[in-house]
Amino acid sequence: xxxxxFGIVVIGALFLKxxxxxxxxxxxxxxxxxxNLQKKAGAAAGFIRTATISAFIFxxxxxxxxxxxRRPFTEGSLFGRTIVKVVRPxxxxxxxxxxxxx
Numbered sequence: 001x002x003x004x005x006f007g008i009v010v011i012g013a014l015f016l017k018x019x020x021x022x023x024x025x026x027x028x029x030x031x032x033x034x035x036n037l038q039k040k041a042g043a044a045a046g047f048i049r050t051a052t053i054s055a056f057i058f059x060x061x062x063x064x065x066x067x068x069x070r071r072p073f074t075e076g077s078l079f080g081r082t083i084v085k086v087v088r089p090x091x092x093x094x095x096x097x098x099x100x101x102x
Contacts, residue, residue, distance in 0.1 A: 059078045
């Protein structure tokens with residue numbers, strides 16, 4: 001049941017993504033007719049998408065148990081150091097076990 005459910009959720013998410021992307025494209029085309037503005041907004045959206053995907057990869061690599069994999073991502077780049085400094089403490093805070101107060 002786990003693998004089947006995962007597959008159904010992934011396929012459903014991809015379907016919803018396509019539907020949502022089409023609706024946003026139609027809305028933006030009707031509302032903003034200036035082609036130059038559309039190009040700049042598309043570039044900004046592409047940058048945000050790439051930065052988000054890169055951040056997920058860097059965070060995933062920062063949790064790797066091997067230094068050979070973790071070190072180039074977390075210490076070898078400015079982007080990696082920044083992402084790890086911001087996101088890693090939030091993860092630790094949300095997953096720490098708080099002692100019950102008497």
